[in-house]
Amino acid sequence: MIEMASTEIIPGIHVVRGRFAGEFGFIASYLIIDEDEVLVIDPGTAGDPGNRLEKSIKNLGLDPKTDIVGIVCTHGHPDHVGGAGRFKRVTNAPIMIHREDAEILQKPGDFLNNRLILNRAQRFSMKLDKGPLRVNFRGIEPDEFLEHGKDIHVGSTSLKVIHTGGHSAGHCVLFDTSRKALFTGDEVNNFPNDPRKFYVDTSGSIVAKLTALETLSKLGAEHVLPSHDTPHIYGDALLQFESVRDGVIHLQDIILTYIEAREEADVEQLVFDIRQARSVPIPQSLEALLTTTVHVTLLGLKEAGLVRDLGKGVWTRIGEG
DSSP states (O other), rough: OOOOOOOETTTTEEEEEEEEGGGEEEEEEEEEEEEEEEEEOOOOOSSTTHHHHHHHHHHHHHOOOSSSSEEEEEEEEEHHHHHHHHHHHHHOEEEEHHHHHHHHOTTTHHHHSSSSSSOHHHHHHHOOOOOOTTHHHOOOOOOEEEEEEEEEEEETTTEEEEEOSSSSOOEEEEOOOOTEEEEEESOSSSSSSSOOOOOOOOOOOOOHHHHHHHHHSSOOSEEEESSSSEEEEEEHHHHHHHHHHHHHHHHHHHHHHHHHHSSSHHHHHHHHHHHTTTTTTOOSSHHHHHHHHHHHHHHHHHHHSEEEETTTTEEEOOOOO
């Protein structure tokens, strides 16, 4: 069986998919091609699909050493930046990432140490993990910083950088206004098949995520191109924003319900309740993803004046009256 290196989604936009990664689906990298120039969006993990990008570009009749104008990382998680260093060594193309996530590009170990809530056993397990969030690559310095409102040019194509900051503090998406294509990284769709299923890291913000979903839904995007799901087009693209928003709000409501029922609860208790009741679609492969998301959601509810931190990680509901 001959494996296709890339697939053209719409003219000038190609997707390079890695192997199936269980719960995370097929990790996707995108190539934007115009006037013999290439922009790479999310080079994937240290092995996959990063190791297919060079072949894909050559198969399209382009030279990876001269025709790539940039390697954009929508954020700093290992399944999005793990392949950046190797690909830069092959191409010498500049790596672009937002300042808020540059630290985990420079020091990959900070993803485990600072961006997820892990106990000692979980941290050790993550170091042995073979999944797409494993940290098995060396740090590298970014060449350029993504900034909100900045335009990135590929031939005659212009992509607008939109800093969202929900999934992680430095998360950005890119909007190709001419093709009405929105490259969403992990901000809209985290996992395949269920847009309500998501996670955020400790630097992320539920408030920022909801704000971003509202903003992005009004761009008029006809193609939503995530890094862990199939592309969504036309009417289905708009439905993604609504479904993800519903998932975030539902998780907030569930957490409030459980805290009110118990009068007070810590993150560990809330995670247990959610898993036992199966009340929301949640990540199954790494418990730290749910633990971290619940923690960040509590901070958002605190900002909204709905919960209060009693100290030592214990939370209570603030009465509506």
